[in-house]
Amino acid sequence: MTPVLFLALSLAGGVGAALRLVIDGSVKTRVKTALPVGTLLINVSGSLVLGFVTELALGGILDESWRLIIGTGLCGGFTTFSTASFETVRLVQERRYALASVNAIGMLVAAVAAGLGGILLARLVG
Structure with missing residues (x-):
């Protein structure tokens, strides 16, 4: 990995984390649940973006360095398994078992489906 690629990947991770903060905050102020x-x-x-970018890179349409920057950097900084896990545990602690199940299982199923959707969308584009 070149120093420029490392820097780009790191910056993309920071941008992804900042986007996550802004989007999550915006949703929390608008959706009370x-x-x-x-x-x-x-x-x-x-997951949708990662599936899309990965498929484009595997198909030779997108350079591997862009897959690293967007997929590993941006999407890695943007998505958050740890927060999803913590929020599920918090719901269990509050005895909101149905919501905890919807959060854990629903998010997994939706994220995998979105990843597949990104792959299929990339195949249409490519």
Whole structure:
């Protein structure tokens, strides 16, 4: 990995983390629910982008360095498994078992489906 690629990947990770903060904050001010909708939206949209970028790179349409910058850097900084896990545990602690199940299982299913959707979308484009 070149120093320029490392710097670009690091900057993209910072941008992704900042986007996550802004989007999650915006969703929390607009949507009043115990279900962490912001984290759900972030993880699902990040999975869509990652599937799209990865498929384009594997198909030779997008350079591998861009896959690293966008996929590993931007999407890695943007999406958050740890927050999703913590929010699920918090719901269990509050005895909101149905919401905890929806959050854990629903987010996993939606994120995997979005990743597949990104792959399929990239195949249409490529």
